[in-house]
Amino acid sequence: MAGALAAKRVVPLRARRDEDKEARRRELLDAARALFEATSFAQVKMADVAARTGLAKGTVFLYFPTKEALFLALLDDLLTAWFAKLNERLAQGGTWTGHQLARAVAVSLEGEETFTRLLALMQTVLEQNVTVAQTQAFKERVLGAMGTTAALLQERLPFLTPETAGQVIRHVHALMTGLRQMADIAPVAREVLTLPHMAPLRVDFTAELTAAITTLLRGLEAR
Amino acid sequence: MAGALAAKRVVPLRARRDEDKEARRRELLDAARALFEATSFAQVKMADVAARTGLAKGTVFLYFPTKEALFLALLDDLLTAWFAKLNERLAQGGTWTGHQLARAVAVSLEGEETFTRLLALMQTVLEQNVTVAQTQAFKERVLGAMGTTAALLQERLPFLTPETAGQVIRHVHALMTGLRQMADIAPVAREVLTLPHMAPLRVDFTAELTAAITTLLRGLEAR
DNA sequence: CTTGACCAATGACCCGGGGTCATTTAACTG
């Protein structure tokens, strides 16, 4: 059975080389992600994350000093990936309509619930129990990606100024997190929202986000 | 000293009449609010809430079954109060510009950080450990207030349809929670954001919300 | 191949905070 276990393992029992450590780190992030997707931040236990990778609880804390740090690292990855995806789309030349841009953003977020859910948790939860260094590294990365996006935004939508481009990004960020929270709901709330007269409180994330960004951009253009 | 204690107490040691129970409930909500304003949801301990009212921890749980239920009740109060305030403003007759409406909303939220902070926590935290009944009661109340607001919105801004009025409310809600989270930041993050080059990540809640709503409404009118 | 040093992994342990409940006693009643 020791053999069977070893066969399952991608990473050696003891990760001593840097690349093995990195691989183990990834395993832990993947486990955390899978558990988070199935439940919620509060419900994910560090012991479960460990168990899912076949490690002991204490080991997780060798890679991440706190639960919040683990999830902030996960968010960091997802955010980088998302910005890359979005910026790639935005690099497709030519002038766009506001609606096209809104669609592009909404589509880029399709299947990225995990990302937006974590984003919504960031300021209220994830930045609570984390070192200054990690927070700064994270924000540094956001800043870089945002700069690229702002530049591309101005290329696609010529009516944007450097100032309004930045504003658009902040407002889209706010809408993403706000709408995600309204759309993606605790089981208790889901049950309640099933009632017919609760319809006005139900939110379709993609549709609503597209509509909001489109309207926002039309407003900027009309100025 | 028993006398001194009694003098301090508004509510009798044992609240047996319904109105005394209600008063005690209020005391607890006030204590929770004060502590939350000074720190964060995670940092508020039920024992502290109890101590602040001169009661034992167990007593708090006679009034609220869980920590989340306590804070959802607090949010319920604040939300009702805010909607009342806003609707009162919106009742001032005549036709408004989109910018006027945006200002009215932003101003109504001035000094209501507690409300928006809790609102941002609602779906991610507060609806986690709460009975269906309480959730439903809460949502029922939101629904009622929203209906009134939607109607008033259409009076002030004639270019709104019943459908777009509802949309505006949902988008404003999303912006409120999203921007609050961006503006109102954990101490760690605050420190990081002080750095000069982090300026683009700093958010002035009132200014940004006003701008976003104004643009949104201009976009709707221009359609 | 063997040996020893290193350090990743372990898991028993600690602790703080949410939540419970048998007991106590303040508040009302006749």
Add this chain to the structure above:
DNA sequence: CAGTTAAATGACCCCGGGTCATTGGTCAAG
């Protein structure tokens, strides 16, 4: 004033995040 009710108490339980002395894989020098 004695009896009844039920609000308040606080010792207690439990769970989950986080710690650290100990164990034993891993690797490289001989």
